[in-house]
Amino acid sequence: MSSDRVVVIGGGPGGLAAARAVSDVGTKVLLVEEREQLGGTPIIENYAGLTPRGEPARPQIQKMIDAVSDNPLADVRVGTKVKSLVGDEGAFTLTLEGPGSQGPETLECAAVIIATGFGHFDPGRSTQMYGYYEFPDVITQADLEAMLSEGKVVRPSNGAVPERICFVQCVGSRDRQIGNEYCSKVCCGVASKEAVELRETLPDSKVFIFYIDMRMYGYWENEIYWPAQELHHVQYVKGLITEVLPKGDRLLVRGEDTTMGRPMELLMDLVVLSVGMEPSPGTREMASLLGVKQNKYGFIDAIGSPLDPVGTDRKGIFACGAALGPADLEDTVSSGASAATRAVACVRALSAGAAS
Numbered sequence: 482m483s484s485d486r487v488v489v490i491g492g493g494p495g496g497l498a499a500a501r502a503v504s505d506v507g508t509k510v511l512l513v514e515e516r517e518q519l520g521g522t523p524i525i526e527n528y529a530g531l532t533p534r535g536e537p538a539r540p541q542i543q544k545m546i547d548a549v550s551d552n553p554l555a556d557v558r559v560g561t562k563v564k565s566l567v568g569d570e571g572a573f574t575l576t577l578e579g580p581g582s583q584g585p586e587t588l589e590c591a592a593v594i595i596a597t598g599f600g601h602f603d604p605g606r607s608t609q610m611y612g613y614y615e616f617p618d619v620i621t622q623a624d625l626e627a628m629l630s631e632g633k634v635v636r637p638s639n640g641a642v643p644e645r646i647c648f649v650q651c652v653g654s655r656d657r658q659i660g661n662e663y664c665s666k667v668c669c670g671v672a673s674k675e676a677v678e679l680r681e682t683l684p685d686s687k688v689f690i691f692y693i694d695m696r697m698y699g700y701w702e703n704e705i706y707w708p709a710q711e712l713h714h715v716q717y718v719k720g721l722i723t724e725v726l727p728k729g730d731r732l733l734v735r736g737e738d739t740t741m742g743r744p745m746e747l748l749m750d751l752v753v754l755s756v757g758m759e760p761s762p763g764t765r766e767m768a769s770l771l772g773v774k775q776n777k778y779g780f781i782d783a784i785g786s787p788l789d790p791v792g793t794d795r796k797g798i799f800a801c802g803a804a805l806g807p808a809d810l811e812d813t814v815s816s817g818a819s820a821a822t823r824a825v826a827c828v829r830a831l832s833a834g835a836a837s
C-alpha cells in the first residue's frame with residue numbers, strides 16, 4: 482500500500498525546515514521528535530544570539546516551530562520515537578512509540594527524512610588536557626551560550642566577573658589521535674560571535690582566541706570575524722594549547738605561539754573550549770534502525786554528494802542538517818528544504834504512477 486505522507490525524524494532546525502517545506506507545497510508531513518520540545522540544539526542548549534545579526538535564538542527558532550505547528554497538513558509528535566521501519570520507497574510502514582501507554586502505533590509513509598542532528602564532543606575524553614571536569618572555570622562554547630543568554634557571565638568557581646577569557650579552538654576536531662580528522666565548521670565562527678558578545682557584555686574584559694587556523698566562509702568571515710578584530714578588539718593568537726593548569730585562583734594556559742615559534746603561558750579567568758560536533762546518539766541509532774550507510778565518523782552518508790547532498794543509499798530515505806555532518810543553520814535549513822523536495826517528489830511520482 483502506498484502513502485501520501487512524508488515522515489521527518491528530528492524536530493531541530495533541519496527537521497523543522499524540512500517539515501515546513503513539505504507541508505507548504507501541500508503534502509502531509511509527520512514530524513517525530515524524541516524530546517518533549519521542538520527546536521533542537523539551539524533550544525536545548527539555550528543559545529544566545531544567532532549569527533549573523535545576533536537576534537535572540539529562542540524567538541527565531543519559535544518562528545520555525547510555529548510555521549510547522551500552524552500548518553494543518555503537519556502532524557507533530559513530541560516525546561516520540563521511531564521503533565521500526567519496513568518496506569520500500571512509497572510504501573514504508575513505521576512503528577512509533579510515544580507518550581502514554583497506548584502501545585506502539587503503526588503508520589504508512591512514502592518517504593522519510595532523517596534530521597536527528599549532532600552532539601557535542603565530550604571534552605573529558607582521555608586525550609584532552611584541558612581539565613573540563615576538574616576546573617569549574619573551564620567551560621564549553623555551549624556553556625557560554627547559556628550564560629550569555631541569561632545575561633550573566635561569571636566564573637563558575639567564585640561568581641566573579643572574568644577579566645581575561647580565552648577560547649581554545651579545535652577541541653575534538655581535526656584530531657587524528659581521537660579519530661575526528663574533520664573540521665567541525667562552525668566553531669571558529671561561533672567563537673568569534675561569542676567573543677563579540679563577551680566584549681559587548683563585559684567591555685573591560687580581554688578576550689583571546691587561540692587557533693590553528695581560522696576557518697570561516699560566507700558571511701561568517703566578513704560580518705563576524707573582521708568586526709570581531711577591528712571593532713571589538715578580540716585578540717586572535719595562532720597557537721596550540723597543550724594544557725590548562727590551576728595557578729592561584731586563575732588558570733594557566735600553556736602552549737606554543739606558532740607564529741613566533743616560542744612557548745607561551747598566559748593566565749586566564751575563564752577558558753572556553755570550542756568543542757566539535759559529533760553525530761548525536763539519535764543519528765547513529767536511526768541510521769542503523771533505518772539501514773542507511775554512515776561515514777566513518779558516524780554521520781549519515783549522502784552517497785550522491787555533492788550533486789545529491791541529501792540522498793542516502795536507501796531509496797526514499799533522505800537526510801538533512803547536522804545528521805549529515807557539521808553544518809551551520811544556513812546549510813541546515815537549505816538541506817532541510819532540499820530533502821523535502823526530494824521526499825515530495827517521491828510521493829508525487831508514486832501517486833502519478835498509481836493514477837495512470
Ligand SMILES: Cc1cc2nc3c(=O)[nH]c(=O)nc-3n(C[C@H](O)[C@H](O)[C@H](O)COP(=O)(O)OP(=O)(O)OC[C@H]3O[C@@H](n4cnc5c(N)ncnc54)[C@H](O)[C@@H]3O)c2cc1C
Nearest residue numbers: 491493494495515521522531532598599763802803809810
Ligand atoms: C555552541 C554553538 C552555537 C551555535 N550557534 C550558531 C549560530 O549562531 N548560527 C548558526 O548558523 N549555527 C550555529 N550553530 C550550529 C547549529 O546549532 C546547527 O546548525 C543546528 O543546530 C543543526 O540543526 P539540526 O536540526 O540538524 O540538528 P539539532 O539542532 O541537533 O536537532 C536535532 C533534533 O533531533 C532530535 N532527535 C535526535 N535523535 C532523535 C530520534 N531518534 N528521534 C526523534 N528525534 C531525535 C533531537 O532531540 C533534536 O531536537 C551553533 C552550534 C554550536 C555548537
Ligand code: SF4
Nearest residue numbers: 651654664665668669
Ligand atoms: S571550525 Fe575552526 S575550531 Fe572548529 S574544527 Fe574547524 S578550524 Fe577547528
